[in-house]
Amino acid sequence: MYELFILGQLMDHPMTGYQLRKALVNVVGSELTISFGALYPLLDKLAAAEELTISFGALYPLLDKLAAAEELTLAFKRTTNKRPQKLATITAAGRTQFWQLVMTPVALNKQTQLTFQIKLNFLHLLSRDQQQVILLDFQQFARGQVARLTAQHKRVMTNTHMLAADIQDALMVNELQRVRAQAQLDWLDRQLRNGGEVKG
Known part of the structure; x- marks a missing residue:
């Protein structure tokens, strides 16, 4: 990376x-x-x-x-x-x-998000088609991230082994993570609608 x-x-x-x-x-x-x-x-x-x-x-x-x-x-x-x-x-x-x-x-691991951030930094070096490949790869990761966080939310909601206060804290953190992940996915969707050419 x-x-x-x-x-x-x-x-x-x-x-x-x-x-x-x-x-x-x-x-x-x-x-x-x-x-x-x-x-x-x-x-x-x-x-x-x-x-x-x-x-x-x-x-x-x-x-x-x-x-x-x-x-x-x-x-x-x-x-x-x-x-x-x-x-x-x-x-x-x-x-x-x-x-x-x-x-x-990009492989799915602890460095995935960081690797995509680094790749985005070099989109100006790539052709439009290459930019789109990077953005589609990132979009797939972001969709998976939103899905994983949504599933985690459901698991926390139905967890009978956690205290009510712990459930509330876990749900609050999960909501923050889901909002961030969804914002990232929305940004990627906008970029891809622009034909893969990144716009601020």
Whole structure:
């Protein structure tokens, strides 16, 4: 899921790890974002898989070229100045991996909702037909979510092993979840009526 996000963000332009994390916060919120301690190893893993390259950006192209040719070793002295930032750039292999990840149907698990939010962030990269595939997949998930919450509501209502106060609390939480899920489903229905082209 985070691999999809990183590769998708890099489809538009190269970014630093700091910029990637800020972009992720904007998409999923600060509670669900990835830490720098997890982000940088993931960037290194993607670089090792040749899905992206990491360089010191446009300010240091000659140094990068010389380092790649093993004509010098890069080391940086700590100063009070801003340290050089590594810039991640997607490769052809990374673009291929992005297309595979974004078009793969989302598995039903704890990350399903988050994965769809990430996919929605990249609809601008997709054709109208591809957008519709993503939205239909999300719509199917949302319909299932509404159905599961409705069934859960019925089970709570008929549960003879719960205290009345617990039933009321459970029904209140369930109602909130159903309202959210229905709002999401309604939004998806509107987008699909627009022909798969997402409109604000």
